[in-house]
Amino acid sequence: MKRLLMTMLALSAMVIMLTACSHYYRVTTYDGQVYTADGQPKLDEDTKTYKFEQMDGKKVILNQKDVKEIKQED
Numbered sequence: 001m002k003r004l005l006m007t008m009l010a011l012s013a014m015v016i017m018l019t020a021c022s023h024y025y026r027v028t029t030y031d032g033q034v035y036t037a038d039g040q041p042k043l044d045e046d047t048k049t050y051k052f053e054q055m056d057g058k059k060v061i062l063n064q065k066d067v068k069e070i071k072q073e074d
Helices: 002-021
Strands: 024-029 034-038 042-044 049-053 059-063 067-073
Touching: 024 049, 024 059, 034 049, 034 059
Parallel strands: none
Antiparallel strands: 024 034, 024 067, 042 049, 049 059
């Protein structure tokens, strides 16, 4: 029983730490669209596009030239 309790506490602590480490980014385009990315958008150097996932799970791909600003949110 004690071992189960310790395991549950360790798992809970890991979940809390992972949640605290996630960051959200606001991606603004030149035409005024605003996206909220779950994690930092990644630039694909070959295609010159930013790829990221929105908070609702939808995947987004934007041309680098269309992105005005990427700002980390607290």
